[in-house]
Amino acid sequence: MSDTFSKILLSHPMLAPMQAPLEAQGWPVVRRWEMADAEAADIRVIVHAGEIPLTPEFLGSLPGLGLIANVSVGYDGVDVPWCREHGIEVTHAKGLNAEDVADHALGLLIGGWRSIAVGDQIVRRGGGWRNEDRMKPQPSLKGRKVGIVGLGAIGAAVARRVEALGMVVAWWGPNDKPAAWPRAATLLDLARDSDVLVVAARAEASNRGLVSAEVIEAVGPQGMIVNVARGQLIDEDALIAALKDGRLGRAGLDVFAEEPTPAERWADVPNTVLTPHTAGGTTDSIPRMVAQAVENVRLFLAGEPVMSPV
Amino acid sequence: MSDTFSKILLSHPMLAPMQAPLEAQGWPVVRRWEMADAEAADIRVIVHAGEIPLTPEFLGSLPGLGLIANVSVGYDGVDVPWCREHGIEVTHAKGLNAEDVADHALGLLIGGWRSIAVGDQIVRRGGGWRNEDRMKPQPSLKGRKVGIVGLGAIGAAVARRVEALGMVVAWWGPNDKPAAWPRAATLLDLARDSDVLVVAARAEASNRGLVSAEVIEAVGPQGMIVNVARGQLIDEDALIAALKDGRLGRAGLDVFAEEPTPAERWADVPNTVLTPHTAGGTTDSIPRMVAQAVENVRLFLAGEPVMSPV
Numbered sequence: 135m136s137d138t139f140s141k142i143l144l145s146h147p148m149l150a151p152m153q154a155p156l157e158a159q160g161w162p163v164v165r166r167w168e169m170a171d172a173e174a175a176d177i178r179v180i181v182h183a184g185e186i187p188l189t190p191e192f193l194g195s196l197p198g199l200g201l202i203a204n205v206s207v208g209y210d211g212v213d214v215p216w217c218r219e220h221g222i223e224v225t226h227a228k229g230l231n232a233e234d235v236a237d238h239a240l241g242l243l244i245g246g247w248r249s250i251a252v253g254d255q256i257v258r259r260g261g262g263w264r265n266e267d268r269m270k271p272q273p274s275l276k277g278r279k280v281g282i283v284g285l286g287a288i289g290a291a292v293a294r295r296v297e298a299l300g301m302v303v304a305w306w307g308p309n310d311k312p313a314a315w316p317r318a319a320t321l322l323d324l325a326r327d328s329d330v331l332v333v334a335a336r337a338e339a340s341n342r343g344l345v346s347a348e349v350i351e352a353v354g355p356q357g358m359i360v361n362v363a364r365g366q367l368i369d370e371d372a373l374i375a376a377l378k379d380g381r382l383g384r385a386g387l388d389v390f391a392e393e394p395t396p397a398e399r400w401a402d403v404p405n406t407v408l409t410p411h412t413a414g415g416t417t418d419s420i421p422r423m424v425a426q427a428v429e430n431v432r433l434f435l436a437g438e439p440v441m442s443p444v
Numbered sequence: 445m446s447d448t449f450s451k452i453l454l455s456h457p458m459l460a461p462m463q464a465p466l467e468a469q470g471w472p473v474v475r476r477w478e479m480a481d482a483e484a485a486d487i488r489v490i491v492h493a494g495e496i497p498l499t500p501e502f503l504g505s506l507p508g509l510g511l512i513a514n515v516s517v518g519y520d521g522v523d524v525p526w527c528r529e530h531g532i533e534v535t536h537a538k539g540l541n542a543e544d545v546a547d548h549a550l551g552l553l554i555g556g557w558r559s560i561a562v563g564d565q566i567v568r569r570g571g572g573w574r575n576e577d578r579m580k581p582q583p584s585l586k587g588r589k590v591g592i593v594g595l596g597a598i599g600a601a602v603a604r605r606v607e608a609l610g611m612v613v614a615w616w617g618p619n620d621k622p623a624a625w626p627r628a629a630t631l632l633d634l635a636r637d638s639d640v641l642v643v644a645a646r647a648e649a650s651n652r653g654l655v656s657a658e659v660i661e662a663v664g665p666q667g668m669i670v671n672v673a674r675g676q677l678i679d680e681d682a683l684i685a686a687l688k689d690g691r692l693g694r695a696g697l698d699v700f701a702e703e704p705t706p707a708e709r710w711a712d713v714p715n716t717v718l719t720p721h722t723a724g725g726t727t728d729s730i731p732r733m734v735a736q737a738v739e740n741v742r743l744f745l746a747g748e749p750v751m752s753p754v
Contacts, residue, residue: 147574147575233584233586233610237554237585238560241554244547244551244555245560245561250717251560251561253720254561255565257707257710257719258707258710258718259707260706262720263720264458265461269720271726272727273727273728274544274726274729275543276543295608298604298605299543300543393573394572397569401568407561407564408563408564408568409559409572410563410567410572410573411573412558412559412572415581416581416584417582417584418583418584419584
C-alpha cells in the first residue's frame with residue numbers, strides 16, 4: 135500500500151463525528167462534501183452510513199478504493215456485488231445494537247397501539263379527559279399476535295420482548311431456520327394472521343417493497359405495522375393511503391422511503407408514531423459501532439482480515 | 445331491602461357509560477349531576493370511579509347507602525374506614541387490568557427514555573435528521589436499573605416486562621414479602637439506586653406525597669420517573685421543578701395531582717410524556733371491570749357476599 139492511497143473519505147455530513155476518532159489513529163481524513171477532484175486519487179477507504187446510496191459511478195472515480203467501512207448495521211446503499219467484482223471490501227456494524235433497536239420497536243409498538251404519542255399531544259392541548267373527547271380504547275396487547283418479518287438478531291430480540299407482554303409470536307423470512315417461534319408459509323399469510331407486523335429484515339436490492347399494498351391490507355383496519363429496518367422494505371405510498379382510508383389501523387415508523395422524510399407527507403396521516411431513525415443509536419451502541427468501524431479500517435490498512443465483513 | 449332503597453347512583457359524568465348495563469338488570473339509575481334532593485333517600489348503591497373524592501358529608505346525606513361499587517382498581521377517593529364505621533361496603537375491580545397498566549408503563553418508560561413522543565413531534569416539524577438538530581442519544585435500557593414502588597399485580601407485571609429488556613429490577617414497599625426481586629431498605633435507597641423509578645403503589649391516605657422532593661432528586665439528572673398509579677403519590681410541584689432545573693432527567697406520567705391536569709402546567713416542562721389516565725382502559729379490560737361492578741351490585745342487592753371487597 136502506497137501512502138498516496140491512505141486517505142479516509144467521510145461520505146456524508148452525518149459522518150462528521152467520525153473524523154476525530156479516525157484522525158486520532160493518524161489517518162488523513164477527507165470530507166466528501168468539501169472534497170477537491172484531485173483528492174479522489176488518494177482515497178483508500180470510505181467510512182460510510184449504510185443507508186446512504188453510493189453510486190458505482192462515484193465509487194468508480196476512486197481508483198485506490200479498497201474498503202467501505204459502514205458504521206451502521208445496514209448497508210443497503212452499497213451495491214455489494216459490484217464492490218466484490220471491483221475488489222472493494224465492505225464491512226458493517228455487526229450485532230452491536232440489536233437490543234437497542236428492539237427496545238425502540240417495542241416503544242413504537244406500545245406507543246402507537248396504546249396511543250401514547252397521540253395522548254401526549256391531547257393532554258398538552260387540555261383534552262382527553264371527558265367522555266366526549268376521551269381517546270377510543272384499544273384492545274389489550276396480551277394475547278394479540280405479532281408477526282416478525284426477518285428473524286435476525288433484531289427480530290429475535292423483539293420476539294423475546296413481546297412475549298413478556300403475553301403476545302403470541304410468529305415470523306417469516308425467505309429462508310427457514312431453527313427458531314423458537316413458528317414460521318409462516320408466506321409473508322402474506324403472516325400479515326393475515328398478525329395484529330402487529332414488525333419489519334426487522336435486512337434491506338437488499340431483492341426485497342424492495344416487500345411489504346406491498348396487499349400485505350398492508352392483510353394486516354388490516356385493526357392492525358399495526360412497525361418498521362425499524364429500512365423504509366424501502368415497505369411500499370410507503372400504499373401504507374399512507376391505507377392509513378388514510380382506515381384499511382390499515384396504525385403504524386410506528388423509525389425509517390422512511392426517503393430520509394429525511396418530508397414532514398408534509400405525514401400531516402394528514404392518522405394513527406402514526408414517527409421517529410427520525412433513532413432506533414439503533416444510544417450512548418452505549420454508538421461508541422461500539424464507531425470503534426468497530428475504526429478497527430475494520432485499521433485491519434484493512436495493515437493488510438489483515440477485517441473483523442465484520444458483510 | 446325495601447324497593448325505596450334500590451336506586452343506583454352514578455357519581456360522575458364519566459360513569460355515564462355504566463347506565464345501560466345497570467338498567468339492563470332492571471335497576472333504576474340516578475345521575476348525581478342531575479339528581480334532585482328528594483332522590484337522596486332512595487340511593488342504595490353508588491357506582492363510582494375510585495379516583496374521584498366522595499366526601500363523608502355527601503355519603504352521610506344518603507341514609508340508605510349500603511355499597512360503593514368502584515368500577516376502577518383504585519379507590520383513593522373513598523374513605524374506607526369511614527365507610528366501614530357506617531356499615532357501607534366498598535368493592536373495586538380486582539386484578540382485571542394489571543397487564544394493561546404494565547404495558548402502558550413500559551410504553552411510557554421506553555417512549556420517554558428513547559424520546560419517541562418527542563421524536564414524533566420533531567419529525568412532524570421536519571427536524572431531527574441533521575447533526576445540528578439530531579436528538580441527543582440516550583443510554584441503552586439494557587443493564588439499567590428499574591426500581592418499582594409497590595410490588596402488587598401491576599408492579600410485578602412491570603418487573604417481568606423490563607427484565608425482557610435486560611433491565612435489572614429492585615423494589616420497595618412498606619411491607620416485605622416473598623418476591624423474585626430484591627427489596628430496598630427504604631424508598632430513598634431504591635431511588636438512589638435506580639435509573640428508572642416506576643410508581644405502581646396503591647394510593648392511600650397514608651402515602652400522599654410518598655415520592656417526595658428528596659426521592660425525586662435521588663433519581664437524579666440522568667434518571668426517569670414513571671407513574672401509572674395515582675398522581676397524589678408524587679409531590680408533583682417538586683417533580684415539575686426538578687424537571688425544569690434538570691435535577692430529574694425525564695418523566696412519563698399517566699396520572700396527575702389533579703385530573704384533568706391543566707395543560708399550561710406542563711407547557712415548559714421538558715422531557716415528559718403525558719397520557720390522560722388511559723393506562724388501564726382497554727376494550728378487553730373495560731367490559732370485565734364493568735361486569736365485575738355489576739356483579740358486585742347484584743350480589744349486594746341479593747344479600748349475598750360481594751366478590752371483590754377492598
